[in-house]
Amino acid sequence: MTTAKKTNHFPLPNSDNPKSNGMHPLKTLTQRITEAYGPSGYEQVVRDLIRDEIKGFADEVRVDALGNLIARKKGSGPTPRKKVMLAAHMDEIGVIITHLDEKGFARFAPIGGVFPLTLYGQRCRFANGVVGVFGREAKDATATEVTLNKLFIDVGATSKDDARVGVGDPAGFWRDFSDLGNRIVSKAMDDRIGCVVLIEVLKQLKKSPHDVYFVFTVQEEVGLRGATTSAYGVQPDLALAVDVTLTGDTPEANTMAVQLGKGPAIKVKDAGMLAHPAVKNLLAETAREAKIPYQFEVLTGGTTDAMAMQTTREGVPAGCLSVPTRYVHTPSEMIDFGDLQNAIKLLVAVLGKPIKLD
Amino acid sequence: MSAKEFLKKLSEAHGVSGYEHAIREMVIAEFEPFADEITVTPVGSVIALKRGAGPSTALKMGKVLIEGHMDEIGLMVTDIEQGFLRFTQVGGFDVRVLLSQEVIVHGKQELRGIIGARPPHVLTAAEREKVIPMSDLWIDVGLPEARVRELVQVGDLVTYAREMIELKNNLVAGKSFDDRAAVVCVAEALKSLATMKHAWDVYAVANVQEEVGFAGAITSTFQINPDVAIAIDVSHADQPNASEINAVPLGGGMGIAVGPNIHPLVHEKLTEVAKANEISFKVLAEPGHTGTDAWVMQIAREGIPTGLIDIPLRYMHTSVETISITDVERIGRLLALFCASLDDKFMRQLRGEATEEATRKGTRKGAKVTRKNAKGR
Numbered sequence: 001m002t003t004a005k006k007t008n009h010f011p012l013p014n015s016d017n018p019k020s021n022g023m024h025p026l027k028t029l030t031q032r033i034t035e036a037y038g039p040s041g042y043e044q045v046v047r048d049l050i051r052d053e054i055k056g057f058a059d060e061v062r063v064d065a066l067g068n069l070i071a072r073k074k075g076s077g078p079t080p081r082k083k084v085m086l087a088a089h090m091d092e093i094g095v096i097i098t099h100l101d102e103k104g105f106a107r108f109a110p111i112g113g114v115f116p117l118t119l120y121g122q123r124c125r126f127a128n129g130v131v132g133v134f135g136r137e138a139k140d141a142t143a144t145e146v147t148l149n150k151l152f153i154d155v156g157a158t159s160k161d162d163a164r165v166g167v168g169d170p171a172g173f174w175r176d177f178s179d180l181g182n183r184i185v186s187k188a189m190d191d192r193i194g195c196v197v198l199i200e201v202l203k204q205l206k207k208s209p210h211d212v213y214f215v216f217t218v219q220e221e222v223g224l225r226g227a228t229t230s231a232y233g234v235q236p237d238l239a240l241a242v243d244v245t246l247t248g249d250t251p252e253a254n255t256m257a258v259q260l261g262k263g264p265a266i267k268v269k270d271a272g273m274l275a276h277p278a279v280k281n282l283l284a285e286t287a288r289e290a291k292i293p294y295q296f297e298v299l300t301g302g303t304t305d306a307m308a309m310q311t312t313r314e315g316v317p318a319g320c321l322s323v324p325t326r327y328v329h330t331p332s333e334m335i336d337f338g339d340l341q342n343a344i345k346l347l348v349a350v351l352g353k354p355i356k357l358d
Numbered sequence: 359m360s361a362k363e364f365l366k367k368l369s370e371a372h373g374v375s376g377y378e379h380a381i382r383e384m385v386i387a388e389f390e391p392f393a394d395e396i397t398v399t400p401v402g403s404v405i406a407l408k409r410g411a412g413p414s415t416a417l418k419m420g421k422v423l424i425e426g427h428m429d430e431i432g433l434m435v436t437d438i439e440q441g442f443l444r445f446t447q448v449g450g451f452d453v454r455v456l457l458s459q460e461v462i463v464h465g466k467q468e469l470r471g472i473i474g475a476r477p478p479h480v481l482t483a484a485e486r487e488k489v490i491p492m493s494d495l496w497i498d499v500g501l502p503e504a505r506v507r508e509l510v511q512v513g514d515l516v517t518y519a520r521e522m523i524e525l526k527n528n529l530v531a532g533k534s535f536d537d538r539a540a541v542v543c544v545a546e547a548l549k550s551l552a553t554m555k556h557a558w559d560v561y562a563v564a565n566v567q568e569e570v571g572f573a574g575a576i577t578s579t580f581q582i583n584p585d586v587a588i589a590i591d592v593s594h595a596d597q598p599n600a601s602e603i604n605a606v607p608l609g610g611g612m613g614i615a616v617g618p619n620i621h622p623l624v625h626e627k628l629t630e631v632a633k634a635n636e637i638s639f640k641v642l643a644e645p646g647h648t649g650t651d652a653w654v655m656q657i658a659r660e661g662i663p664t665g666l667i668d669i670p671l672r673y674m675h676t677s678v679e680t681i682s683i684t685d686v687e688r689i690g691r692l693l694a695l696f697c698a699s700l701d702d703k704f705m706r707q708l709r710g711e712a713t714e715e716a717t718r719k720g721t722r723k724g725a726k727v728t729r730k731n732a733k734g735r
Contacts, residue, residue: 237400248437255444255493257437257512268513269434269448274376274570276401280513296513298436300446307571315401315577 023179026340029053030196031177034186037127039094039111039170040222043067046090050195050216057202058214068230069216073202077209082355085213085236085316086201086347087227087305088194088243089220092187093329094172095124097153097165104157106132109148111170112221113302116146118330125174130155130164132171173331182337183260189333191220193323193340194242200344201351208351220305227305231312238279238317238355239309242343244333245270245297245322256299258324261336263293264343267320272303273310278357279319283350290349292342297322317357321347361542361690362683364388365522365530368538372462372517374432375448375570378402381428385541385564392548393562399581403574404428406562408551413702420558420705423584423662424547424693425575426540426591427568427651430533431675433461433497433516441503442496443471445516449569452675454489459677460519463499465510470519471499518677527609528683535679537568539669539686540590546690547697556698558585568651575651579658585708586624586700588665589652590689592681593642595670604642606670609682611638612689613668619648619656621663623707628665631696637688642668663708667692 023031033053038046047069051061058071069090075081093112100106119134126132132153141150153171157163165171177186186192198214205212213234217226220243231239245265248256258265266283267275280296287294299322310318323343326334359367373381385404386396393406412419431449438444443463447453456473463469474497475490497516499506522532544562551560561582565574568591579587594600595608606613614632616625632639647653648666656664667689672680 255437269376269446272571273573274448274567277377277379296511298434298446298513300436310401311571311573311576313577314581315399315403315573317400 024337026196026200027179027184027337029199030184030186030193033196034177034188034192036192037125037172038090038092038188039172040091040219041111042127042170043090043218046192046195047216050090050199053199054202054214064230064233066226066229067218068226070230070234071202071214073205073208073212073214075210075212076207077354082210082237083213083234084210084351084355085215085231085234085239085309086198087215087217087230087239087241087309088198089191089217089226089305090195091218091221092172092190092192093221094170095153096170097167100160100163100166102160104155104160104163106153106155106163106165108153113329114148115329116148116151119151120146122331123174124153124171126165126169126171128164131174175331183334184337185332185334187331187333189325189335190244190328193244193325193335197242197323197340197343197347201347204344204348205351209354210351212351217305224305224308227308228312231309231316235313236309236316238357239306240279240318241304241306241309241320242347243304243320243322244325244328244335245299246328247324247326250326258295258297260324260326260334261338262295262324263287264339264346265295265297265322265324267297267299267306267322270299270303271301272307273318275306275319276317276357279317282355282357283319283321283346286350287346290345292346292349294346359388361546361687362530364545365535365539365542365683365686368428368541369522369532369534370520372464373428373430374515374517375429375567377515378429378566381538382564385428388545389548389562392552399578401573401577402566403578404564405578405582406548408548408560408562410556410558410560413557413705415702417702417705420700421561421582421584422558422697422700423561423563423579423582423587423655424544424697425563425565425587425589425651426544427537427566427574428541428564429566429569429574430517430536430538431569435463435510435512435514435516437512438503438506438510439496441501441506442498443506443510443516444496445492447492448515450675453492455676456492456495457490461497461516462519463497463510464515464517467509469499469501469509471497471516474498520677525680529608529680530683531678531680533677533679535671535681536592536674537590539592539671539681542686543590543669543689543693546687547693550691550694551697554694554698556700557702558697558700560697565651572651572654576654576658579655579662583659584662585705586665587652587655587662588624588667588693588696589650589655590667590669590693591650592671592674593668594674595672597672606640606642606668608670608672608680609684610670611640612685612692613642613670614639615642615644615648615666615668617644617648618646619644619652620665624663624665627699627704628667628692628696631699632692635692635695637692
């Protein structure tokens with residue numbers, strides 16, 4: 001067991017007072033976590049960053065066989081205490097080199113759901129720092145007909161030997177973080193923003209009647225694999241994923257009632273699972289009591305770690321709190337800063353009180 | 359309650375995947391007089407245990423699981439537009455027949471509604487030929503927008519408003535027979551078992567969330583860890599324009615599935631018991647994923663020998679699903695007889711101890727061979 005030491009949540013290089021630095025400390029943390037390299041299966045950099053960030057705030061921190069980072073904060077209530085598992089995934093979508101030609105151009109396969117439309121002219125970055133540009137075969141194709149096999153990665157190599165990357169090397173998208181005021185934009189908001197929420201909740205949660213497990217999962221984007229094994233290990237009584245969801249608030253968007261800036265979204269359903277009605281109600285009632293804005297989410301494509309946690313062992317009541325996000329699975333995922341703060345506030349409120357599910 | 363009465367009650371009640379509470383209470387009330395113990399799993403499945411007499415030798419107690427799923431497909435509100443409700447589906451509807459259905463919107467109060475679309479008079483000839491996609495349909499509850507917003511919110515559920523009707527020849531038509539008819543089969547089996555001797559513990563299960571990814575069956579099978587599991591689900595009955603292959607005549611019995619999802623010894627035992635008791639059935643070839651709870655039960659924990667019985671049904675995933683009460687009663691009887699037939703010998707067979715070939719394999723090379731269940735296939 002470690003001794004919890006009170007330190008500055010967001011140590012900044014140049015100032016004791018983070019506010020004087022211009023950017024909100026929560027934005028600084030978001031920048032650091034989202035810009036880190038970590039496609040599915042290669043989450044180590046992100047894991048080290050998070051482990052460092054939460055040092056001193058948990059009673060026990062461990063890493064399981066798949067690489068999930070599991071931080072336990074012991075409850076203060078009478079035993080037997082309920083075990084609550086929060087899951088946010090550390091991995092991001094990316095690409096992996098499948099072939100390198102004589103000139104040093106790389107062909108690639110997707111890691112997770114990569115849309116060809118989002119790639120041309122964008123950049124990716126490999127573990128060793130090499131940056132590549134996505135180019136496309138222009139001959140015999142119009143710009144609207146992009147498929148992954150007509151794209152390639154150009155790492156600026158003069159020859160195959162000069163490429164510094166090879167078959168099997170994975171890369172994540174490379175874009176830096178931008179602070180747009182009310183809104184912030186970055187690569188890998190999906191789901192580093194969930195990681196940021198968990199980090200902050202762990203720091204702000206003074207006391208909980210429950211044992212709370214903050215689980216930073218691996219390999220969500222390739223089949224919820226980290227949540228599957230970590231939930232089996234933790235055996236929670238209640239499981240909540242924190243992830244991003246789509247919105248319907250952009251010009252000519254698909255019909256969806258979620259908007260940026262209207263509060264965190266409480267999941268009712270997505271393509272993989274139905275949130276346990278009692279979990280959904282718990283989140284909504286807590287939000288109403290604490291006067292935190294929220295919206296209900298019905299997502300018709302995609303799912304989260306909650307799907308895997310729900311069917312663990314004998315079954316776990318599961319739900320999901322989502323941060324509404326525009327342009328999901330592109331290098332520029334945008335969220336509302338107020339939604340982020342309210343998501344943190346809501347989870348702190350939920351975990352601070354006794355939970356009864358029925 | 360008779361099979362027909364119980365089916366009517368279950369069919370006319372509402373319990374979309376994930377929201378099965380009303381159905382769960384009905385199932386508990388019906389199973390309770392015939393069970394020794396009833397538990398509800400963390401995700402909401404009902405498990406009724408009827409204890410068996412136990413093995414006559416040193417073998418462990420056998421456990422057989424029989425199940426149907428109690429959830430139904432449903433619609434869910436995604437947005438409110440000028441007082442009309444846009445919706446998506448929970449599970450997979452026959453979207454060709456959504457238009458003009460009567461529905462119930464489960465908001466702050468129950469609201470009757472109908473599913474509407476633009477009339478044919480204003481459509482182009484090409485548009486008239488096509489099935490109207492769900493995105494062009496809406497639900498009309500007749501209220502002004504402000505009142506709708508007070509009573510309905512995004513995520514509220516919508517179900518068909520449909521009473522069960524009786525056709526000739528002991529056939530009935532209604533909603534949600536997939537798979538509440540199977541829950542009735544399980545109840546019928548429990549009733550019959552009350553008058554039979556059986557050695558194995560019988561776990562009668564009504565599972566949740568089959569239509570959205572088998573969450574109930576995955577977890578209840580883990581909890582029970584049975585030696586044999588039998589799923590009961592619906593399959594397509596014979597009808598005009600249907601291929602003869604794999605279609606079971608309505609009222610003609612049932613389908614007993616065979617294929618990689620099904621343990622050969624379980625299939626053999628089911629057909630053996632059916633033949634011995636002159637219960638009619640048809641063998642159904644299932645070359646892969648059966649689309650039923652059997653698919654996930656088979657790979658629970660270390661693996662479970664699994665069987666599948668199909669109730670013949672016409673017009674699947676519509677509000678006029680049609681089945682024969684005679685088939686339902688017959689399946690209930692077969693399930694009871696099957697459970698009662700399970701004995702020490704069958705347990706040894708499942709473990710691969712009772713066949714000559716297995717014995718030979720077990721002693722080759724002198725290595726110690728540990729046999730768990732299901733190695734006899």
